[in-house]
Amino acid sequence: MSGIKVTVCRDSEEVAKAASGIIARLIRENPGAVLGLATGSTPEPTYAELVRMHQEEGLSFAGVTTFNLDEYLGLPGDHPQSYRYFMQKKLFDHIDICPWNTHVPNGMARNIDLECQSFELKISSVGGVDLWLLGIGANGHIAFNEPGSAINSPTRVVDLSSNTIESNSRFFRDPSEVPRRALTAGIETIRSTRRVLLLATGPSKAAAVAEAVKGRYSCRCPASLLQKHPKCTFIIDQEAAAELQSTGR
Numbered sequence: 001m002s003g004i005k006v007t008v009c010r011d012s013e014e015v016a017k018a019a020s021g022i023i024a025r026l027i028r029e030n031p032g033a034v035l036g037l038a039t040g041s042t043p044e045p046t047y048a049e050l051v052r053m054h055q056e057e058g059l060s061f062a063g064v065t066t067f068n069l070d071e072y073l074g075l076p077g078d079h080p081q082s083y084r085y086f087m088q089k090k091l092f093d094h095i096d097i098c099p100w101n102t103h104v105p106n107g108m109a110r111n112i113d114l115e116c117q118s119f120e121l122k123i124s125s126v127g128g129v130d131l132w133l134l135g136i137g138a139n140g141h142i143a144f145n146e147p148g149s150a151i152n153s154p155t156r157v158v159d160l161s162s163n164t165i166e167s168n169s170r171f172f173r174d175p176s177e178v179p180r181r182a183l184t185a186g187i188e189t190i191r192s193t194r195r196v197l198l199l200a201t202g203p204s205k206a207a208a209v210a211e212a213v214k215g216r217y218s219c220r221c222p223a224s225l226l227q228k229h230p231k232c233t234f235i236i237d238q239e240a241a242a243e244l245q246s247t248g249r
């Protein structure tokens with residue numbers, strides 16, 4: 001049986017308010033919190049709200065450590081489509097977090113295997129992640145763990161599916177510029193976190209959300225592997241919830 005708790009909000013703005021509220025509460029209770037973060041369109045309004053809370057309500061990130069889920073292989077951190085660049089522009093540049101406490105896998109690392117191992121070691125060395133914020137792909141992927149990823153997969157290099165390359169090409173001038181490989185935290189890396197918050201907005205996520213929450217527990221839908229996580233909440237808008245409702249799931 002699925003242990004995923006689902007909170008349905010009116011729209012993406014409400015999703016951002018709910019998610020940022022949970023994150024802010026965690027940081028206020030534990031100023032040394034360790035956060036896992038995602039890139040993509042879905043968490044952008046949540047980051048904007050966290051920036052607002054920092055600027056207007058004094059929410060401090062000075063003691064916070066962050067780990068990002070993934071990075072394209074071969075893109076340097078100053079490339080506008082790299083995930084490091086995204087995080088700087090959307091969040092890190094606007095809050096008081098210590099730069100050395102922000103960890104995004106290095107897509108330019110000379111020894112990629114070592115980079116993956118050291119990413120896992122850094123997570124262990126700070127005592128694990130308190131809360132990981134996730135998005136979901138239309139094919140059910142979490143981070144860049146595409147369908148078929150093993151439940152015990154660690155941080156590693158993966159080939160991106162054609163579905164994901166096509167979807168992410170909207171951020172590049174030309175689809176041929178989309179990197180074909182990426183570094184990603186594994187399913188096991190994500191499942192080991194103490195709390196998971198997955199956000200989904202818009203109709204394109206409805207089928208994946210329904211499959212993850214009520215479908216079979218299977219690596220064919222990587223997000224369904226969160227069903228057995230002890231503390232996993234999906235915060236979704238009405239459009240992303242459409243197939244949960246229409247099927248009576």
Ligand code: F6R
Nearest residue numbers: 038039040041042135136137143
């Ligand atoms: C991003 C990530 C991806 C996205 C997913 C949804 O760091 O890990 O799994 O969360 O592809 O992307 P958006 O939010 O752009 O629809």
